[in-house]
Amino acid sequence: MDVAWWQVLLITLYSAFAIYDGNNTTMGFVKPTMAGFFAGLILGDIQTGLIVGGTLNLLVLGVGNFGGASIPDYMTGALIGTAFAIFSGKGAEFGISLAVPIGLLMVQLDVLARFTNTYFQNRAEFFVKQGNLDKAARMGLWGLLPTSLSRMIPVFLALVFGANFIESIVAHMPEWLMSGLQVAGGILPALGIAILLRYLPVKENIPYLIIGFVVAAYLNITVLGAALIGLALAILGYQHFSKNENSTNDPALANGGMEDE
Known part of the structure; x- marks a missing residue:
């Protein structure tokens, strides 16, 4: 050529x-x-x-x-x-x-x-x-x-x-x-x-690493499909983190929804 x-x-x-x-x-x-x-x-x-x-x-x-x-x-x-x-x-x-x-x-x-x-x-x-x-x-x-x-x-x-x-x-x-x-x-x-x-931070996120490996190696889906699964897991992780953060900052939620009398 x-x-x-x-x-x-x-x-x-x-x-x-x-x-x-x-x-x-x-x-x-x-x-x-x-x-x-x-x-x-x-x-x-x-x-x-x-x-x-x-x-x-x-x-x-x-x-x-x-x-x-x-x-x-x-x-x-x-x-x-x-x-x-x-x-x-x-x-x-x-x-x-x-x-x-x-x-x-x-x-x-x-x-x-x-x-x-x-x-x-x-x-x-x-x-x-x-x-x-x-x-x-x-x-x-x-x-x-x-x-x-x-x-x-x-x-x-x-x-x-x-x-x-x-x-x-x-x-x-x-x-x-x-x-x-x-x-x-x-x-x-x-x-x-x-x-x-x-x-x-692999040690803190080893479950996600395993899930990603299984999706890529065994499920035979496209890269876009694997990326969307990763996005969904990231959203779930973010929501879980935000909920825990709010619970820690809110005394009422930290005490099971009951304020101390």
Whole structure:
């Protein structure tokens, strides 16, 4: 499959917009699921994009770059991984296995971008001290440049030079390596859920965890159905908690509905 110039342009521009969105708003374009969907939409295979992006999204649940910390950039990984999965014809597992090391590599580029951005921020502080707020504001805009380029350049190079290379690489890959990549791609969702569970109060909510596992593993219902069951359990839990809270705060209810004489 050959990639058109407009596909390269749109996906490259999306990488810049998505990282801006991730640093400034909560619209969700930086999420791997959205990145995979967009790449799949542009390249004509939405299903593969959603599988790649959704799997990578499991790896970042409960993980955030608080305090300016750099974390694996699976948004970029989803864009490139989806493209390579579609180019190669080897399916989503292949794209996922490539996207993970790409996301880890992007940590180093993210650190470099943040380091470069300090120049513009220092200049902005200098202009603020001089009372020149217009120039200070422009420095804030210029500060977007290194962060955007740190995503645009890898995506652009991968899309321009990666299609033919990836096809030739896949053709010469040994079967044992391809099988290993597929196994790794299948393990990643479980790894992401395990990471998320470390941050959740599992001991206090183990019954809900068991119910969710049974619903997902044995009842053979859709994801939407499982989500609705989870919503119902959450509402019941909230109502029970609210009733207990009201009983504790109301002396009459705490004494069985009878006030002390």
